[in-house]
Amino acid sequence: MESKKKWRWRWASLTALMLAGASVLWWYWDADRVESMETTAGVQLKFRTSGEQIEVFQNERWQPFFAKGVNLGASLPGHYPGELPIAKDDYLRWFAMIDEMGANVIRVYTIHPPVFYEALVEYNRKKPEDPLYLMQGIWSPEELLIEKKDAYLPEIREQFRAEIKDAVGAVYGEVTLPEKSGKASGTYRANAGKYLIGWHTGTEWDPVMVQNTNRLHEKLPPYQGTYFQATAEATAFETWLAEMVDTVAAEESKYGWQHPMTFTNWVTTDPLSHPGEPLYHEDLVSVDPTHIQPKNWEAGYFASYHVYPYYPDLFRYDPALQQVKNDAGQVDSYKAYLRLLKEHHKNMPIMVTEFGVPASIGVAHFGNLGRHQGGHSERQQGEIDAALLREIHQEGYAGGILFVWQDEWFKKTWNTMRFELPEDRRSFWLNVLTNESLFGVLGMYPGKEGVLTIDGDRTDWDQLKPEEKQRLDIRVPGIDEVWMTHDEGYVYVLVKLAHAFDPEKEKLYLGVDTTPGGNKHAAQLPGLTLDEGLETLIELGKPEESQIQIAANYDFHTRLYGKRYGMLEVKAEEQQDDSGIFKPWKLAVGLEMEPPDSKKYYPLEEVVVGRLLRGTTDAADPQYDSRTAWQAKGDVIELRVPWMLLGFTDPSSLTVMSYQDEGKRFATTTTKGIRLLPVLTDRATKSIVGKSQWPSPYPLTQLPLYSWPAWEQVGYHERKKQSYAIIQQAFKEIDAPVADKDKSQP
Template identity: 55%
Template sequence: MRKMFKSRLAKLGLAMVIAVGAAVYWFWPPTASVESAEIRKGIQVKFKANGSQIEEYSNQSWKPYFAKGVNMGATIPGHFPGELAISTDDYERWFEMIQQMGANVIRVYTILKPEFYETLVRYNAKHQDHPLFFIQGVWSPEEELIAGKDAFDPKLKEKFAKEIEDAVEAVYGNATIQSEAHSGKASGKYVFNAGPYLMGWIVGTEWDPVMVRETNKKHPDAADYKGAYFQSKPGANPFEKWVAEMVDRTAKTEAKHGWQHPIAFSNWVTTDPIEHPGEPLVAEDMVSVDPTHIEPVNWDAGYFASYHVYPYYPDFFTYDKSFQTMKNKKGQIDSYQTYLHKLKEYHRDIPIMITEFGVPASQGIAHMGMLGRNQGGHDEKEQGEMDADMFRQIHEEGYSGAILFTWQDEWFKKTWNTLNYDIPDRRAYWYNTLTNESFFGVLGMFPSKDEKLRIDGDTSDWDKLGTDEKAKIDTNSKGLNELWVSHDEGYLYLMAKLSEPFDPSKQAIYFGMDTLQGGNRHAPQLQGKTLDEGLETLLELSDEQKGKMMIASNYDFHTRAFGKTADPALDSKQLQDDSGIFKPWKLVVNYLLERPDSRVSHPFKDVEVGDLLRGNNDPSQPDYNSKAMWQAKGNILEVRIPWMLLGFSDPSSLRVINYEKTDRRQFKTTPVEGIRIVPWIVKKDTKEVIGFDGNPPYPVSKLPLYTWKSWKDTDVQYVERPKQSYYIMQKAMHEVDQPVKK
């Protein structure tokens, strides 16, 4: 009995030790530890600017350092950034994946919730030999600055100064930030000191040029700024003096913690100090915010320049001949290469990083760039190849860092050429592949059926779906034995079992979509047949390689928004109900610009985005294509259609854009019950239509609806997996170590 009691006591003691150990691990912050140099008494430095390079203190000496990084957003699908929904588990998994990709630094834009800093400290405690560093951004009061057009407004300065102080104290684990209703800001108790893992600071956001110009006009006599650690140089404009003060405020707050890190302010091409003589839009070359007009005076860690540089925006990258003077390593004239070279030359005396670059993998496109580097329209492989090329160019030009935009896809984002077609407060709830801005990530955030339904011409995955995940639609259509339909946050899925194998050289298959009263009841594609209810959109599969989504001309958002600017041949017939015309699905990529907004006349330009590629979207297969939207094998046809191409402004609430006349670029929405799907087949040699029985008009109105329940934020599901671009960037990052000295 005594032996049994001792044994139980021993087990209880062991359990208590384990419990206490777990409590210490989770509630007692581990000490962040990196090798650093004591530059002056009580001041530690891990990174510093030296001439035109950033250096790292390692193995008791200073070595050149190249920041290979990724920007990281603040949210996941189903949530907006202010909700700060990323979990500790997400961060732990992501930090490991980021290091495996070859990155050594993460850049964040604003104060994140305490879990980010806690998880980073714990992660690095396990990876002391190769910690993952981060660049902390400080978000400026961007909306108030743009609205007020005066950076010297005392309330704005006070607000920004408070944000700077909160950011520094949060990084050093010395802050309690109160939650503010609807602020979208992180809050909580910050007790983990992540300061030793900091690589540097980037203060502010991309500066609005009109705001900068107006600030300069309002304060022409602003005194030069002379701070304890930073000052403006003679010749600095008033806004640059204001920036110098904000940078100095950052240094003052950090100095209290016994550390110094390199500091920069955020900048972009729009407010760079370089002339863009071929830039058509005046605002894009209106004013400069010049990093060389600010200097450190007692800040041993130094100062660097930070720029966001994309290959397609502003438009001078495409049109300005003065930036088409250099060739890249492939022998191609490359405006991006020319710009990188000019920008580095201008900043030859200080380190400079490109802290945003990249292209998105998306169906939608927002700008056109040289060498096909468009803002969108790429599959994952193309995205990776372009991102890797730019990464190498930045490195080879002697920059101190290249921070890719971005780590994870962000569903909540908007883009200028689709924002009038969706519902702002529901963007985070669905996957809109026409909004390219959402898909810059190398970590894909895919809709929930990404792993369940493969577009490959095989029905086995449909067989595994539950009865609540699919519906059989009886269309009474000859030539089509069965039609199954499903959906998720990104697509409407169709699987048709045909009566004979599909051969696009001999047949064309059509799927008409009816969501509203109105639309085309006749059309050339119907070969003389008529319907009793009109179609808003139409999918045509008649080409071996791609299908085409089209939209009824009187429903077409693009035509209604831009009229004869987009289509000089537009006539009143096209805007009438049942026009019989289906137009290609298009997005604008350039507005028509004229003086005084433009230096020169700049033509309107649009692109077709309704092409649906044939292929295989199974990432485990060698022929994987992330943009594959349909496949046919034998008698089986599979299709997935992006929601917006069907007219949906928000599938999560079953809302579509309606036919109402509104302001030319604004559209109203209507809730619908679902979609009616109208299939038919046309033999190409005889023009015979297969699929309609009886006398016209064909009763579309009596066809069954495919419908679904609306969903909210808590219903959103998604699949996280690295894109092909992740592995391509992994190869590029592992090839690069030290910076190139120029």
Template identity: 60%
Template sequence: MGKTVIRKRIGWLFLTVFAGLLCAYFIYGNPTLARVETLKTEEGYSLKFRTNQDQFQVYEKGTWKPYFVKGINMGASLPGHYPGELPIQKADYLRWFGMIHELGVKAVRIYTIHQPVFYEALVEFNQKHAEDPLYLIQGIWSPEEALIEKKDAFLPEIRKEFRDEIEAAVGAVYGDATIPERKGKASGTYTANAGQYLLAWHIGTEWDPEMVKNTNRIRKEEPRYQGKHFQATEKAAPFEYWLAEMLDYTAELESRHGWQHPVTFTNWVTTDPLEHPGEPMIHEDMVSVDPTHIESVGWEAGYFAAYHVYPYYPDLFRYDDTLKNVRNEKGEIDTYKAYLRKLKAHHPNIPVMVTEFGVPSSVGVAHLGTLGRDQGGHDEREQGRINGELLHEISAEGYSGAILFTWQDEWFKRTWNTMRFEIPEDSRAYWKNELTNESFFGLLAMDAGLENVIKIDGNPDDWDKLKEGEKAKLNGGLDGVQEIWAAHDEAYVYFLIHLEQALQPERESLVIGIDTLPGGNRKTAELPGLHLDEGLEAFIRLGTAEESEVKIASNYDFHKRLYGKRYGMIPYTDAERKDDSGLFAVWKLAVGLEMSPPDTKGTHPFEDVAVGQMKRGTNVPGKEGYSSLANWEASGEWVEVRVPWMLLGYTDPSTKQVMSYEDKGKTLTSTKSAGIRAIAMRQDKTSGKIQGLSAEQMIKLTEIGRYTWSEWSLPRYSERKKESFSIYQKALQSIPTYR
């Protein structure tokens, strides 16, 4: 090969590499290649969004237009992972951005810095959607644990940690940062400049009221902060000085990149600036963080207030009479709408956004709200309907934006009323606990392995699709039951039961007894004539809507052992605590603890709700009787059932852990189960007799085989748009973007 040819090839290679680098620079590194229309200030800063009095505005077609931000929050995890592992890949983000764009959302809020691929994907997506880009609200995580522990925001180490995080976030957004590896946080080289797609900065987390109160108390001598871009007013408290400094630092760092964007800090009802005379919990109304005590100084992009507002927490939404004076469009007393109105009135000169709101689609419930807006207990259609109602109320009350919580379901989440039952706690991400409502706020479902394979419709055909080892035949059927099959995934235990003749719920019920470990009820008045050589931890009754449920052996009942025996908040009799008592309890979750002064203004009663109902219907969208919470359906001689793991006593099915009967000490403990033994029987409603049983007949449960499975650490899952997606999509379409 001649030297001339070699030189030409080297030259072409150089030009190719140079062209590639130049292209990458213009796409990711060049801040001037913003296809969004911007305004240049006299100082040379670029503006796309700004605040003006109580309006949030966007610059389009040479003018400023009042703008309502339609947003959605996005977490940082996938099933089988925790947020600090940052498992989401570029392809995931690109796919999600497409669906979010289809939804009609205009902005994505993230709570902290994501991996470089997030910003790369955002830029790439928006280059292809230049006429209608997806904007970013960048959150900056404050040192939450240190603040709660040390209760002093002005400590040098806390101040430095937060400022370092702000610097990293600004660099990440503008593609100008190399963040070293940090445990539980994003790292890497950030070269994609997403600054032109930024909508706002959203710093901090929900503030612990005791921390705020203590900071204000011990830092009274701190000088009022007066920065270049933001300052605290004369009415401000020390914690608000600290916030003004952090907002000012964010603005200063951004200004070095030639841009200005609106800024805000996270706030919530617990530390809002209003007084709530009807709030029973002292903790929930002990201190205020007031956005009106901070003001911008020459920051032309402006400043706004941001609150997380849910319709069920704190309890003031149910108990505060000062919120019972507003009615909604249906003529109902609406405390959520009343609260929004009062909160907006407190901020006459700055825009206000609700940057978290929503309800989950879950079996579990954690708090009760008004108008049925509880924290859980909704199917996907109800979730979409309620979220749409809340969106309309936020818009109607003059807010500048509504950021729904949240985009994707996250299995790792914990809830106060189930977290003590999830043992070991570091396995939460590996299975899908249907009783933990916090895992189900998303519009994008993360379905467990068989949820889209086994259709709950009474048709056994889908069981034929299961692979070898994914199902097992059990031999626990009594007379009237021909065969029982079992399967499982990360969310449910499934049963397929073949009866000799079709179930007649008005005359009889189908009962499935469950044994997971030694102990339990060997006999019960609810199943007269049935005597077992080993006890049942739970049984499932399927019949009419009122009677279909899972019950739990009274001495095994997590709920009463925790809140009855340990805390003394509910009755738990000696008879109920006895082994083989024959008593089964309704499966319940606490939704409010018994509290009394000085923690509350008065006696706060214990509250709980039943969660063991077995809803008849189908989980197949479009079919009659559809509900995402459907548990069973019968068709002819076949009955299909799915039961959430925890209702059967499992604290972590990925390691076969079930709640132990051992009841010593302050905490509940788990033990390993050898598997599930199940017996199925038909019970006549009139006589109570079980088909095929003579009086006092003994059934040897120990001779019935167990359903078992291999432990797992890598869960199977699949994405699916929930039914709430299209319902919320229509709600978004009915809200004008430009005001």
């Protein structure tokens, strides 16, 4: 009996070893199926640079390859990237959609978990003739670089070298990374190196850090490595970069492969001079890829830049970028910039590895030709992204990699980040005023997307479970019913009137109270006085009228840029509690600039984001617009309002902005919920409907509260945006780099 047990144990152990061995062999056997060229030195090549092109070895010959790519983030709603929540099934599903979109390259910024590389190998194994290629980014010690302002510090160099070694090991499936907060970890055994198009080293460089590094190490001789070297013209920082790129090459050479090398760069540290850029900081120093050269690296080297059409401001102000017209005959600063940048990198491939605009209500920068950072519908997003891609291709670039595949709720933007408090809860809710969260082609929509459709039809409301909605017992003239619900992105309201709504004859106001203070009266509500103040006032009427406004002394925008920074006029009467004044909901899109930081004075720029668009959120409807806020049909009015427009700094913890400031920071408070007061006004009489029936003061504090429990888990829906199909068509139009193009003006 004992011998039988031993035999079974030995057989089980042998079977496990055989399975493990088969798994390892499978990864290596799969690698042999990828066509590559072997050099006389025994090095494998799949991609290489040649002149101003990138080439792929396919069908036993070298062929031009244009990278039609998409950047892939590392987060999901409810998570930060460092939590690494994406599962293998997610990656496999996304790869199929990315492939279907027509992309041939996926770029990642840093090491992903082992399941990413396993999924990529598994997906590509099914289509060896036309795989999805990987551009692997290697994250530099960004925070340390910005803090210390010296790239040569031993702790920075050692940390970066370790990251490089880990990244190469992860791609080739020969490393085990220990658990470390914010970093990928685990055992890497999938060899994705055969699907690599190139290495993308580093992050966007802080100009002050670059300048300081150059100053501290001015007399350092140019780096001379085994595979890469710095030229005689190289600055100290470029010499450091040559060393880091050479380190990547040295690590990869251990695996018998070579792939094209590049490093991250952006407009702020490009090698061009921009006399029209307002801020000295944005044209302070150059990082020039032509000052680094391969010496024993047959796969070659190319330049890459992140180029967005709205940042820095030189895209609007630099006269040198106002000389080129696009195919439509419009002066196009983006196309002009691409052309100048390309001319600087002669005999060298150059790629735009980040470009794009977000589909969001919020706006953070203005761009030429309406290519703003935000404020776009999903259709507009796709049209702009496709136009940028075509220009990248027309100007002879080696590729364009769109930013980004999926929406990422955790992202922050400079003009809303001070209003998102607590900061560490951004990933728990979708702030559609934060445009950075909505660059994705794959939308990550809040929980009631597709459950409640803003279209004026209450059927979907009636189908909600009782615990998912609340009927508010509000009895005011002209209003029969008021219902509320919410999700991670919006507060939803349904109002049933006693008659069909006619914006030509009347307006519907919804006063919103979340915290003590605010306006107890307003010109918009003639003759009405409340026992408690309103923080915001929603107005629904004609298209140009429909908006949400904010109490003047509560207005985040004026408090930050007026009271704190002195960039706006602050009127004393507006700062009084119960001033009766409601102001348009605005965001800054450009700070006041003045010497010595800028070359001349530029005033603060702002944009109204409180306009409420009437339409439909039915994605199957031709009139669909992702920015839609309300619709009315007959006696039913449906509305959804972004949380921040109601004063919320974090709805997941019921946190709202306080009227009090604490030094340089805003103060917040916890709300008990939302009180909503619907008011109909008559245009003909310029009065409140049924005014004689309204007590004075009206007991707002006696109205029911709409409240909800705090949440730690999020619900969301994944769906391709309208931009997906538009970008898909643009990718189909591109099949090779432009070899010879007419540089003449249209």
